[in-house]
Amino acid sequence: MLQIIKISLVMILFFTLSGCSTMEHPAPVMSVNEVAIDGYDVVAYFKEHKAVKGNKSIQYHYKNVNWYFSSQENRDAFEASPQNYFPAFGGFCAYALADEKLINSDPELWHIHNGTLFLFSKGSGFLETDDKNKEEWFRQISLRLPLAQAYWSLINKATKEEE
Numbered sequence: 001m002l003q004i005i006k007i008s009l010v011m012i013l014f015f016t017l018s019g020c021s022t023m024e025h026p027a028p029v030m031s032v033n034e035v036a037i038d039g040y041d042v043v044a045y046f047k048e049h050k051a052v053k054g055n056k057s058i059q060y061h062y063k064n065v066n067w068y069f070s071s072q073e074n075r076d077a078f079e080a081s082p083q084n085y086f087p088a089f090g091g092f093c094a095y096a097l098a099d100e101k102l103i104n105s106d107p108e109l110w111h112i113h114n115g116t117l118f119l120f121s122k123g124s125g126f127l128e129t130d131d132k133n134k135e136e137w138f139r140q141i142s143l144r145l146p147l148a149q150a151y152w153s154l155i156n157k158a159t160k161e162e163e
Contacts, residue, residue, distance in 0.1 A: 028156075030091035030104050030119075031065040037119070040107035042067065042085045043074035045117050051108045085117065089152050093121035097148035102155065113138055 029036045036042075044052035054068025058075050061067075062082055069075040078085050089097055096103040105119035112118070 028090050029063050029065050034065050036065040036067045037087065037091045038107050039068045041070040041074055042087060042117060043077050044070055045110055045112060046085060047074065051110060087117040087119050089148065091119050094118040094148050095120050097151050098144040100151050113141065
């Protein structure tokens with residue numbers, strides 16, 4: 001029964017959005033002033049298990065933006081395999097994408113699930129300090145994640161077709 005609901009929701013999302021004439025066009029990475037993820041060190045989430053602001057003097061250019069790191073070791077790890085650290089949905093709020101909204105995330109609100117970094121916005125209700133809320137989102141991941149992935153794929157497909 002749950003599988004039927006999931007498939008139905010994804011199909012509704014697809015058919016609803018496929019007829020839209022205007023579509024948000026995301027950058028591949030959430031950035032401000034060409035700095036990815038507000039200057040936070042994406043490797044630190046995995047290695048230090050916390051949000052750490054990167055240093056402008058330790059940076060790496062990838063996907064048309066600059067990534068800042070808190071140490072040369074983290075920069076080297078990212079450079080060697082960025083796909084291991086690249087945040088889901090380019091760092092945009094994963095919760096909002098499941099609700100068909102493209103919203104910049106707050107790098108302080110994050111969670112690693114199955115080896116993937118997810119970032120969230122303050123408006124999503126996902127609070128780093130609220131473990132109950134986090135657990136609820138990931139309890140619903142079998143429904144929410146396919147919706148977020150479908151919307152992300154759809155808006156990225158629209159962007160690529162116009163290039």
